[in-house]
Amino acid sequence: MDWLELKPEGLFCVPGAFYIDPLQPVAHAVITHGHSDHARPGHQHVTATPETLSIMRLRMGEDRAGESQQALEYGEVISVGAVRLWLAPAGHVLGSAQIVMEYQGQRAVVSGDYKRAPDPTCTPFEVVPCDLFVTEATFGLPVFRLPDPAHEIGKLLHDVRLFPERTHVVGCYALGKCQRLIALLRNAGYHEPLWLHGALLPMCSLYEGFGIQLGELKSATAAKKGEMRGGIVLAPPSAIADRWARRLPDPVVCLASGWMHVRQRAKARGVELPMVISDHADWDALLDTCQATGAKEIWVTHGREEALIHALGKLGIRGCSLRLIGYEEDDEQAEEDAMA
Amino acid sequence: MIEFATLLERLAFTPSRNMKLALLKEYFTMAPDPDRGYALAAMAGSLSFAAAKPAMLRALAMERIDPELFAWSYDYVGDLAETVALIWQPESETHKSEAAPGLAEVVHTLDRLPKADVPDVLRRWLDACDASSRYALLKLITGSLRVGASARLAKTALAELASVAPDDIEEVWHGLKAPYGALFAWIEGKGPKPDAKDAPVFRPPMLAQPLENVDLAAFDPAEWRAEWKWDGIRVQLVSAPQGERVYTRTAEDIGKAFPDVLATMQDLGSRVVLDGELLVVRNDVVASFADLQQRLNRKSPTASMLRDLPAGIRLYDILFEDGEDLRPLPFDIRRQRLESWFARLNPPRMVLSDLIAFRNFEDLAKLRDSARSEGIEGLMLKKADSPYLPGRPRGPWWKWKREPxxxxxxxxxxxxxxxxxxxxxxxxxxxxxxxxxxxxxxxxxxxxxxxxxxxxxxxxxxxxxxxxxxxxxxxxxxxxxxxxxxxxxxxxxxxxxxxxxxxxxxxxxxxxxxxxxxxxxxxxxxxxxxx
The missing domain is CATH 2.40.50.140 (Nucleic acid-binding proteins)
Incomplete structure (x- = not known):
């Protein structure tokens, strides 16, 4: 498809003259979701879902989240130049969207990050039939067949019951993972107050503003040490292995991430209770989704693209690698590096 | 298998001893017989199979997955068993409904399974298991299972469940066999304490406290005995009707690494339990700890190691002789028994630990500081009337280390x-x-x-x-x-x-x-x- 181009700033839609998740400030950016490697500050005009725009304003401040902002509900169609454009849910985090573009009878879908597993905190992924599908490949290896998140939450709650005198601290990314964990805990019948690192609270309030109930949340930073004993604390991964965590009584270090599926990665992080919970599509979901779109051509943006392209080839689908430098394969690592 | 795999996974990531204990206690309470017995055997390092080689795992995986995808995955994960465990996909939904095998079923099947049948059985098991159980199974079957809990910790967990001392378990342990039905019956109050009888069981050793914040002036030199403290490995040599053993002070059986010592015990044919220091002794000279380490690092030594790094024992104490328990006797009497046993048998590879004559503790302190010989760490002070008490009681024995x-x-x-x-x-x-x-x-x-x-x-x-x-x-x-x-x-x-x-x-x-x-x-x- 020759009307989507890869430029140094990012993926460019020629007939619409806009970039998708650009890495540098541009005149017109269409943003898939609010994670900092996709939504960057300083663009002139920004098009995204109301949720994503709201997240961008919270994270980068009103003045840096785009000089003008255009909110698009899922399914609301607009014309940008010669392109028909609309957003479809991606199921990654609140407000996450696939960018659907039509031009001269061809349809291209840029999925951004996405997952197929159910998530009570965001609208589920919608398959949009298309000619070109642009996919991520974070977990693009057949060893990544991730377990049911309810099972992983069960592991945590079992541990909390077994060690009531300790404090379970779960490392999780501030946008998406944190709120999903809370919702999963509530669905599993855990209704105690949850203790949150200060960096996580504003995003939770934002989610609640969009009608997502998270139950009682308390500030771990303001808590007295003994208060949190026996409870569950959520914090950014970088805070857990650092001085902030010294306020926690006898902590058990847990980390919620798809990478926890591989022992060595969990070991290297010093995690005591790995929880395999991811907001990305696992191997089966990647293959199923690529097939379900009916696309004849698949572009793979970031992750382990060679294995996915190989497997797609076996299914008769042409894939090619679109190495976009700058999109992190690992949210937690990105955040840790950002704070370092 | 699922409970065992879950336990393994949790132990692998938990550094805390107390948490490991709690996890073990939970497992031993919840898991059925004889599965839990085999799990215990795994912790004791006595559950090992070589039923499958890496090449077989690889071949099995290739039946289900594209070789290139496998290669990329293995490259990423870095461990063959883990790669296969994660990548394996049950052939059909019908397989998933089949129950995963229990640990005991796996052990019993592998015990009598002809090599040629292993792939078929393994394929069926892998289909029935989840990823975590597949991992445990593949590690077990290739003889590379590592459990994040020592035998001692497992025994401590059992002792806490039974409200007895870990040493009580230790004293019967080496007479027992997997799956330890009698042991579990005893700790759950459903059976008598197992009788170790003629088995070469381990006797928990007596350990010394460091001599710190103790006023030596209050000690009467006549009531104390002094020996050199050697920088080796404290061992217990056991000879019983059912065999000989060399144990470390944590009850690890290291006999295979020291066949020279075992052979000496066999030749003597005397039923004793001895306490001593394992050293490398070349031409009557004690070698450095580094030399001993070379022997310790090898599961079974080469002929040249046996020649160049010969093991020797410096004897400290005698605990049993011909079935008679000498431990309640005072140190001086036990020492006489040790000396007369030694004089009677003149055992090769062994020497008696010297008793150092001294008039007062000032002289002894000077002696201690002047001893710069390799292998000497300091002095041991033992009360002349002290019985042999397991553990580390404060008072009867002191270790008086040289200034570092x-x-x-x-x-x-x-x-x-x-x-x-x-x-x-x-x-x-x-x-x-x-x-x-x-x-x-x-x-x-x-x-x-x-x-x-x-x-x-x-x-x-x-x-x-x-x-x-x-x-x-x-x-x-x-x-x-x-x-x-x-x-x-x-x-x-x-x-x-x-x-x-x-x-x-x-x-x-x-x-x-x-x-x-x-x-x-x-x-x-x-x-x-x-x-």
């Missing part, structure tokens, strides 16, 4: 600790100055992670953070600006560090903020003084 050796070294790297210390940089690599081709540089000689107080740890942690120059994952390189006085028991040549030397039991004695890094010790002076 010390060196002033510069901190080079620091690493985060584990568990409670995971937010602190608590492991320090330190080095000494070396001049090569006119260039002065630091070369590492060791690593220490103890010896400091909580306050000092806070200081060190902050210092590390404030002086970091580079990061490599969990490790930080720091500016060469902090001197630590490192205490250690001995120095030896070693290939472990760039400096070519290594320390035995290094710990931080003092933080020398008063000393500029340039004035820390040189490697040359260190080698001259200690090697």
């Amino acid at each position: 050796l010390t060196v002033d070294a510069v901190v080079m790297y620091a690493q985060r600790g584990h568990g409670k210390r995971s937010s602190f940089y608590s492991d320090y690599t330190f080095g000494l100055w070396r001049t090569t081709d006119g260039k002065r540089e630091l070369v590492p000689i060791g690593k220490a992670y103890s010896g400091f107080t909580d306050e000092e740890l806070k200081f060190l942690d902050k210092w590390i953070r404030d002086h970091t120059t580079k990061r490599f994952g969990p490790v930080r390189e720091v500016a060469h600006g902090l001197v630590l006085e490192i205490a250690f028991d001995a120095a030896q040549y070693s290939k472990r560090h760039k400096s070519g030397v290594a320390l035995r039991f290094p710990r931080v004695a003092r933080i020398r903020t008063d000393k500029p890094a340039e004035e820390a010790d040189t490697l040359e002076a260190f080698i001259h003084a200690f090697l």
